[in-house]
Amino acid sequence: MSDQKTIVLKIKRRADQESPAYWEEFEIPYRPAMNVISCLMEIRKNPVTRDGKATSAPVWEMNCLENVCGSCTMLMNGKVGQSCATLVDNLTQPISLEPMSKFPTIKDLAVDRSRMFANLKKIRAWIPIDGTYDLGPGPRIAERDRQEAYEFARCMTCGSCLEACPQVSEHSNFIGPAAIGQVRLFNSHPTGAMTKEERLEAISGADGVTSCGNAQNCVKACPKQIPLTEAIAEMNRDVTLYKFKQFFRGK
Amino acid sequence: MVTVASNTKPKVIVVGGGLAGLMTTIQIAEAGVPVDLFSFVPVKRSHSVCAQGGINGAVNTKGEGDSPYEHLDDTIYGGDFLANQSPVKHMCDHAPGIINLLDRMGVMFNRTGEGLLDFRRFGGTQYHRTAYAGATTGQQLLYALDEQTRRHEVEGKVVKHEFWEFLGIVKDDDGACKGIIAQDLRTMMIQEFRADAVVLATGGPGIIYNRSTNSVMNTGTAASAVYQQGAKYANGEFIQVHPTAIPGMDKLRLMSESARGEGGRVWVPRTPGDKRRGEAIPEAERFYFLEEKYPAYGNLVPRDIATREIFAMCVDEKMGVFGENQVYLDLTHLDKKQIDIKLGGILEIYEKFIGEDPRTTPMRIFPAVHYSMGGLWVDFVKDNTSGGLVVGDPRNQMTNIMGLYAVGECEYQYHGANRLGANSLLSCLTAGQMTGPGVATYVKHLPKSVDDLPASLFEREKKVRQVQYEKLAASVGTENPYKLHEELGDVMTANVTVVRYNDRLKATDAKIQELQERVERVSIADNSSWTNQLIPFTRQLKNMLHLSRAVTLGALARDESRGAHYKPDFPKRDDARFLKSTIAEWTSDGPKLSYEDVDTSLIKPRLRNYAAEKNESETAAPEAESVKEKLVVSTNTSHGTNGANGKESFGTGLTGATRQEMQIAAGADANGSGDQLSTRPPEARRDSPYSLGAKEEIRIADDNWLTGANDAADADPAKASNPVSVEGEKLVSTR
Numbered sequence: 012m013s014d015q016k017t018i019v020l021k022i023k024r025r026a027d028q029e030s031p032a033y034w035e036e037f038e039i040p041y042r043p044a045m046n047v048i049s050c051l052m053e054i055r056k057n058p059v060t061r062d063g064k065a066t067s068a069p070v071w072e073m074n075c076l077e078n079v080c081g082s083c084t085m086l087m088n089g090k091v092g093q094s095c096a097t098l099v100d101n102l103t104q105p106i107s108l109e110p111m112s113k114f115p116t117i118k119d120l121a122v123d124r125s126r127m128f129a130n131l132k133k134i135r136a137w138i139p140i141d142g143t144y145d146l147g148p149g150p151r152i153a154e155r156d157r158q159e160a161y162e163f164a165r166c167m168t169c170g171s172c173l174e175a176c177p178q179v180s181e182h183s184n185f186i187g188p189a190a191i192g193q194v195r196l197f198n199s200h201p202t203g204a205m206t207k208e209e210r211l212e213a214i215s216g217a218d219g220v221t222s223c224g225n226a227q228n229c230v231k232a233c234p235k236q237i238p239l240t241e242a243i244a245e246m247n248r249d250v251t252l253y254k255f256k257q258f259f260r261g262k
Numbered sequence: 263m264v265t266v267a268s269n270t271k272p273k274v275i276v277v278g279g280g281l282a283g284l285m286t287t288i289q290i291a292e293a294g295v296p297v298d299l300f301s302f303v304p305v306k307r308s309h310s311v312c313a314q315g316g317i318n319g320a321v322n323t324k325g326e327g328d329s330p331y332e333h334l335d336d337t338i339y340g341g342d343f344l345a346n347q348s349p350v351k352h353m354c355d356h357a358p359g360i361i362n363l364l365d366r367m368g369v370m371f372n373r374t375g376e377g378l379l380d381f382r383r384f385g386g387t388q389y390h391r392t393a394y395a396g397a398t399t400g401q402q403l404l405y406a407l408d409e410q411t412r413r414h415e416v417e418g419k420v421v422k423h424e425f426w427e428f429l430g431i432v433k434d435d436d437g438a439c440k441g442i443i444a445q446d447l448r449t450m451m452i453q454e455f456r457a458d459a460v461v462l463a464t465g466g467p468g469i470i471y472n473r474s475t476n477s478v479m480n481t482g483t484a485a486s487a488v489y490q491q492g493a494k495y496a497n498g499e500f501i502q503v504h505p506t507a508i509p510g511m512d513k514l515r516l517m518s519e520s521a522r523g524e525g526g527r528v529w530v531p532r533t534p535g536d537k538r539r540g541e542a543i544p545e546a547e548r549f550y551f552l553e554e555k556y557p558a559y560g561n562l563v564p565r566d567i568a569t570r571e572i573f574a575m576c577v578d579e580k581m582g583v584f585g586e587n588q589v590y591l592d593l594t595h596l597d598k599k600q601i602d603i604k605l606g607g608i609l610e611i612y613e614k615f616i617g618e619d620p621r622t623t624p625m626r627i628f629p630a631v632h633y634s635m636g637g638l639w640v641d642f643v644k645d646n647t648s649g650g651l652v653v654g655d656p657r658n659q660m661t662n663i664m665g666l667y668a669v670g671e672c673e674y675q676y677h678g679a680n681r682l683g684a685n686s687l688l689s690c691l692t693a694g695q696m697t698g699p700g701v702a703t704y705v706k707h708l709p710k711s712v713d714d715l716p717a718s719l720f721e722r723e724k725k726v727r728q729v730q731y732e733k734l735a736a737s738v739g740t741e742n743p744y745k746l747h748e749e750l751g752d753v754m755t756a757n758v759t760v761v762r763y764n765d766r767l768k769a770t771d772a773k774i775q776e777l778q779e780r781v782e783r784v785s786i787a788d789n790s791s792w793t794n795q796l797i798p799f800t801r802q803l804k805n806m807l808h809l810s811r812a813v814t815l816g817a818l819a820r821d822e823s824r825g826a827h828y829k830p831d832f833p834k835r836d837d838a839r840f841l842k843s844t845i846a847e848w849t850s851d852g853p854k855l856s857y858e859d860v861d862t863s864l865i866k867p868r869l870r871n872y873a874a875e876k877n878e879s880e881t882a883a884p885e886a887e888s889v890k891e892k893l894v895v896s897t898n899t900s901h902g903t904n905g906a907n908g909k910e911s912f913g914t915g916l917t918g919a920t921r922q923e924m925q926i927a928a929g930a931d932a933n934g935s936g937d938q939l940s941t942r943p944p945e946a947r948r949d950s951p952y953s954l955g956a957k958e959e960i961r962i963a964d965d966n967w968l969t970g971a972n973d974a975a976d977a978d979p980a981k982a983s984n985p986v987s988v989e990g991e992k993l994v995s996t997r
């Protein structure tokens with residue numbers, strides 16, 4: 012593909028959540044090692060469609076440009092991923108760009124992921140420290156446990172796993188794999204474990220971990236290779252155990 | 263001194279949710295004062311997430327005898343003595359505590375076999391002082407603070423305003439800051455917000471160079487906005503160019519210094535233009551130039567030095583890999599499993615974007631714009647007993663505008679002329695930790711609440727911003743703001759980075775002024791009133807242009823070489839004239855420059871020489887006059903003196919300081935100017951690569967690499983037409 016002199020992109024546009032979507036095609040010069048975001052940057056310098064019509068520059072989100080902030084997630088040729096880390100050479104043309112479908116569209120390629128941040132509140136995704144004053148070092152952790160936890164700590168709330176999950180839709184309230192992975196993270200920390208029941212409670216309802224249909228798409232979609240299905244299985248067990256205990260405590 | 267809190271309903275605004283902003287927010291919330299937190303993006307996506315290598319703190323777990331004093335000395339020495347020393351001492355003293363706190367917050371720092379935090383080496387030190395979480399330390403730290411902030415949010419102490427842009431502050435009739443004007447980037451509504459104090463934690467300005475290692479939001483727009491409202495901007499010319507990044511059309515991606523901290527080696531083939539792949543070149547035919555020239559520090563010399571060496575190796579000596587501007591950063595000799603654990607994040611980036619495996623193939627890298635040592639001028643209050651700062655004093659980190667604070671990369675306080683790796687995350691956090699209580703004290707003791715101020719004050723300022731926006735939205739013309747930005751980035755990168763010449767700096771300033779005219783003629787093809795990205799970007803571009811002038815003219819006026827600022831025509835550090843912070847004040851005719859003494863009360867300035875062990879290299883003492891100056895802590899502040907109690911003697915616990923002084927005294931020499939070795943090693947200087955004839959090549963090299971641009975015409979001094987203000991130079995000569 013690298014002998015092609017231009018790149019053709021089809022971009023799904025939409026003024027806002029209420030407006031109808033439409034497609035626009037753009038053609039830009041090819042340069043080696045381009046990622047999808049550099050194509051979008053090229054377009055905004057000269058927002059003219061392939062058939063010569065002046066238009067507005069497409070709207071999208073980005074920040075870090077190195078696959079660590081999670082902003083730029085979108086569908087590229089129908090597949091979810093980070094547009095900063097997706098190289099044009101790995102995509103067949105024309106390249107189609109669409110916003111994620113499981114979140115409300117803000118505009119063009121930008122979507123509203125506030126639901127994910129709300130879920131982090133719901134599961135109390137933090138270590139409940141007493142305060143920031145000097146209390147000496149934290150608990151000792153074995154390096155092996157640290158490595159396992161670190162994998163979950165890399166979740167950048169990008170939404171790929173939710174987009175890929177058949178159980179997630181605009182009409183279902185399934186909390187989704189990312190949040191379950193975070194429960195796993197905080198519950199395995201020595202201090203976090205002291206309040207693990209709160210987090211298990213948060214994912215024990217109908218929209219919680221039991222909503223998982225075991226399609227295993229999330230783990231394939233996750234750009235950080237977070238072992239989400241393992242976390243879901245573990246948390247499922249923990250929730251069952253927790254409910255069991257609750258039952259015998261008469262709660 | 264007011265002792266009883268008089269303002270019963272204080273509130274604070276923090277702008278920016280990177281490490282600095284979040285730490286400040288948490289501290290203020292903990293002090294019981296409600297916080298409104300503003301950010302362009304969900305704070306979890308702030309630029310701090312990019313930081314890779316680690317955070318410094320002399321926890322001394324390796325039996326090396328490290329101490330906060332050594333950390334202080336390394337930082338001051340690495341910064342070529344331009345940093346005020348009391349704040350740096352505060353930072354280093356509080357570093358171990360910060361690392362402990364992060365550990366308690368659940369940061370998944372790498373561990374030792376005993377389950378303790380592990381530490382690795384970084385540039386500019388010989389100790390294992392850097393705590394790290396793989397090679398995504400910034401992400402892990404930011405997430406920990408994001409989580410704690412969310413907890414305060416749930417408890418109702420913090421209200422987040424994400425997808426909002428700060429446009430400017432509101433001042434009362436006495437000139438004190440009483441709130442902000444901001445714009446919702448979805449509805450595009452411009453609104454006023456009241457606060458008893460405002461903290462800016464808006465990060466660095468790397469994007470004035472267009473392509474850098476920075477995130478796209480790092481335009482410095484907020485700092486520029488308040489600079490135009492009267493805040494002083496200090497040491498703008500000190501821009502760090504990181505030695506090791508990989509090129510890209512959209513971004514120059516960093517390969518963290520931790521790669522060298524873990525044993526990575528920088529080299530070029532001994533035969534220029536060697537066609538073999540790096541892994542095929544035998545050991546004897548490799549030139550490990552940093553190790554050879556700097557035996558004491560080797561690959562871990564500070565960044566300014568490594569960058570100049572790599573630059574010289576490629577541009578002057580033509581020794582770059584495959585004849586191009588790139589050198590090898592080699593990890594292939596290291597244990598693959600270990601580097602996966604310790605450097606996984608950056609290995610992933612290299613693989614993803616370059617398509618080669620750095621475990622088996624040496625990486626090809628080149629310098630890139632990375633960090634700004636300069637930033638908003640802030641105050642500090644020295645504690646004469648500890649040599650550090652008076653903790654809790656509301657003047658710490660306050661700009662020259664009463665009630666306006668700055669923390670993090672947007673201020674200038676901690677890194678002097680060159681920042682040491684892994685000290686930035688630290689300075690963001692220690693400053694945030696200190697500022698929180700100071701701000702809380704300030705707002706609680708104000709004689710009246712901001713709510714007592716008339717609405718007209720805020721309405722007026724809101725109107726100004728609305729009119730600005732509407733005028734921009736109606737702009738018709740032929741210029742595209744993204745293209746203008748590219749031109750700015752190209753000229754800044756070509757002329758205001760590694761090697762600086764006065765004629766080119768003047769030409770750069772002329773070019774910036776030309777861009778300032780052209781930006782008035784942008785075509786706003788999209789004036790939709792829902793999630794408009796074009797108009798805010800254009801507004802930011804205007805702010806970037808103002809800041810770029812402060813950076814460029816600061817560089818023009820500073821006729822010496824110090825840290826990251828290197829002028830071949832003035833190759834020595836000149837303490838007599840320039841052991842001073844540059845202060846830029848905005849005027850409608852461009853920046854007005856003045857100079858402020860540096861607090862050198864703890865460590866006497868000495869030569870930098872990284873070829874030798876640190877303490878063996880002290881061969882120069884400052885001139886008598888400088889010695890006198892150093893005892894006067896920076897006093898030109900708007901709120902009285904920094905030497906809070908008027909006493910300038912520092913505590914007796916400073917055995918380190920005493921030792922340093924004695925050594926200096928022993929090796930004293932009347933020559934107060936800087937060390938040539940540190941700015942250019944003799945071998946590379948030999949054939950004067952930076953003579954006029956060589957400039958052309960340097961620029962071409964820049965264009966291909968640092969900027970990726972093809973057209974250097976704009977950078978050509980001969981094409982510059984606008985007159986150049988050399989006000990800075992005049993000011994220099996008047997002192």
Ligand SMILES: Cc1cc2nc3c(=O)[nH]c(=O)nc-3n(C[C@H](O)[C@H](O)[C@H](O)COP(=O)(O)OP(=O)(O)OC[C@H]3O[C@@H](n4cnc5c(N)ncnc54)[C@H](O)[C@@H]3O)c2cc1C
Binds near residue numbers: 279302427463465475
């Ligand atoms: C690739 C890379 C790697 C690095 N690695 C390290 C490292 O290993 N160790 C180290 O010590 N340092 C490192 N640094 C430097 C360090 O990451 C930064 O200096 C530091 O993170 C800056 O943090 P901050 O809190 O000041 O600002 P940022 O994290 O940049 O945050 C700025 C905040 O301000 C907000 N903001 C800005 N302007 C506005 C506005 N007008 N309106 C509303 N909100 C606004 C943004 O939304 C954001 O929330 C690295 C830097 C880079 C580029």
Ligand code: SF4
Binds near residue numbers: 167170172
């Ligand atoms: S778990 Fe993976 S895919 Fe899901 S939000 Fe986190 S990083 Fe993205």
Ligand code: FES
Binds near residue numbers: 075079096
């Ligand atoms: S821009 Fe941050 S993940 Fe792509």
